[in-house]
Amino acid sequence: MKFVLVVTDTRGKNLAFVSRELQILSLKEAIETVRRGDVAGAYVVERKTGAYIRTKASVPKLEQFENIATTFKSLILYTQGVRTAENIPSLKTYVDLFTSSLPPDQPFITLAGQPPWKVLTADIRRKVIPQRVNIFASAERFNIDPYQLGAILIDEISWLNPFEEILDALGVKIIGGNTSVGIAQIKTDTANSIIVQGFYNPNSDDSALPFKIGTLYSQGYGKPKSNPKANERGIQIATEFYLLAKQWLTES
Numbered sequence: 001m002k003f004v005l006v007v008t009d010t011r012g013k014n015l016a017f018v019s020r021e022l023q024i025l026s027l028k029e030a031i032e033t034v035r036r037g038d039v040a041g042a043y044v045v046e047r048k049t050g051a052y053i054r055t056k057a058s059v060p061k062l063e064q065f066e067n068i069a070t071t072f073k074s075l076i077l078y079t080q081g082v083r084t085a086e087n088i089p090s091l092k093t094y095v096d097l098f099t100s101s102l103p104p105d106q107p108f109i110t111l112a113g114q115p116p117w118k119v120l121t122a123d124i125r126r127k128v129i130p131q132r133v134n135i136f137a138s139a140e141r142f143n144i145d146p147y148q149l150g151a152i153l154i155d156e157i158s159w160l161n162p163f164e165e166i167l168d169a170l171g172v173k174i175i176g177g178n179t180s181v182g183i184a185q186i187k188t189d190t191a192n193s194i195i196v197q198g199f200y201n202p203n204s205d206d207s208a209l210p211f212k213i214g215t216l217y218s219q220g221y222g223k224p225k226s227n228p229k230a231n232e233r234g235i236q237i238a239t240e241f242y243l244l245a246k247q248w249l250t251e252s
Contacts, residue, residue: 001039003030004097005090006069007166014052014065015072016169018094022101024165027052062089072170079159081113081233098162109158112236119161125248127157132249150245151237 005018017030025033031051034042041059044051055064062068068090070078078091095117102108107121131153139146160167230238 001033002063003039003042003065004068005094005166006065007075007170008069008071010071010073012069012071014069016166017053018166020097022097024169026169068093075163075166079163081159095162109240111155111158111233113231113233117162119158123161124154124158125244128153128245128248129251135249147242147245147249148238150249151241154241154244155233155237 001019001021001023003017004020006014007016007018008014014030015027017025017027019025030039030053031044033039034044034053039053041056041063042053043056045054053065070088070091074088075091078088099118102118102120108118109121109124110118128150131150135150135153136146138144139149
């Protein structure tokens with residue numbers, strides 16, 4: 001076994017390990033695997049504070065843990081298409097391996113923007129359909145198009161899809177932090193901030209609510225645009241994903 005990606009916390013502690021075969025291990029599982037001798041070029045270091053894994057000096061520099069590691073924050077930014085997170089070789093390697101592992105004979109979605117990747121259409125549909133009641137209820141409450149809301153969820157779920165198992169392995173470690181919450185991934189700090197700055201009023205009588213929030217989506221965080229223009233990701237949401245949402249949410 002060979003690790004191609006290591007995800008750390010903000011202090012640089014390794015928390016999740018991903019092999020070339022896309023096997024995802026927690027720190028505890030990885031330590032056990034290394035002790036069995038199943039990982040090439042790695043060894044376990046024992047300390048009073050606990051055990052951790054290091055790469056041997058003989059391992060090529062680009063394959064050493066410090067060079068294939070990325071923080072949980074950078075991983076999340078990567079799933080959101082943030083430019084500063086795109087030039088992380090280990091994440092690109094993982095996405096390439098994930099994409100190449102998809103069955104070639106099944107329909108898939110190719111995500112717009114950079115970095116591009118593919119996800120199985122059936123996987124995304126399977127996650128959207130159970131939200132049908134919530135989508136229509138929310139759309140009715142806030143007087144917005146349910147299929148546009150469904151299209152946004154398709155986009156968010158698709159971008160997160162390749163990393164779900166990694167995030168599951170990290171889940172226990174990140175609870176309580178400023179993580180994205182809910183199916184549409186809004187951060188707790190962001191929610192508080194946009195309320196304080198007046199971009200969103202939790203008062204259900206605020207008739208401008210849907211339009212204020214809509215101008216923030218996929219445009220970067222800042223003052224809502226008076227004449228917002230969609231990027232290629234936004235265009236995919238408004239066209240391809242809108243049609244998918246309408247198809248899936250109206251199926252009997």
